[in-house]
Amino acid sequence: MTERRIITTNRAGVIWSGITWVCVLLFLPAGLASMAMQTLLPANLGYPQLDAPSGVPVWLNRTVLVLDILVFVIPPLVVTLANKKAKRLGHRVKGVVAGSWAVAGLVAAIALMLWFFG
Numbered sequence: 001m002t003e004r005r006i007i008t009t010n011r012a013g014v015i016w017s018g019i020t021w022v023c024v025l026l027f028l029p030a031g032l033a034s035m036a037m038q039t040l041l042p043a044n045l046g047y048p049q050l051d052a053p054s055g056v057p058v059w060l061n062r063t064v065l066v067l068d069i070l071v072f073v074i075p076p077l078v079v080t081l082a083n084k085k086a087k088r089l090g091h092r093v094k095g096v097v098a099g100s101w102a103v104a105g106l107v108a109a110i111a112l113m114l115w116f117f118g
Contacts, residue, residue, distance in 0.1 A: 009089055009090070010089075010090065012089050013086055013089030013090045013091030014091055016086035016089055016091065017083075017086040017091040017092075017093045019082045020079055020082040020083045020086050020097075023075065023078045023079045023082050023100075024075065024079060024096060024099075024100055026074065026075035026078055026079075027072070027075050027100075027103060030071045030072050030075055033071050034068045034071050034072065037064055037067050038064055041060070041063070041064055042056060042060060045060065047060060061115060062115075065111055065112070065115050068107075068111050069107070069108045072107045072108065073104055075100055075103075075104070076097070076104045079096060079100045080100075080101075083096065083097050
């Protein structure tokens with residue numbers, strides 16, 4: 001008796017393209033993690049908020065900036081990997097990868113501008 005595949009290659013491609021779109025929702029926990037780092041990291045180290053004029057060390061500002069950018073790079077990486085799998089199965093998702101990298105780039109640009117000019 002021949003073995004039948006339950007999920008065909010075409011169906012798997014559709015599933016992975018859906019997973020790619022759902023991975024965009026990872027920006028929500030990334031934003032929450034970013035806000036938590038900006039408030040909780042200085043507070044746990046005994047400093048006021050980052051925008052307080054009473055002297056937060058530069059190393060703490062830089063640490064929060066780097067962690068903020070790294071947190072927002074994770075969702076585009078996951079989206080890119082899921083899209084690569086969908087593309088291999090014949091169902092590439094157009095635009096979602098570029099859009100997620102654009103969001104990460106925008107967040108990084110805003111964070112850098114706030115650090116340099118804020």
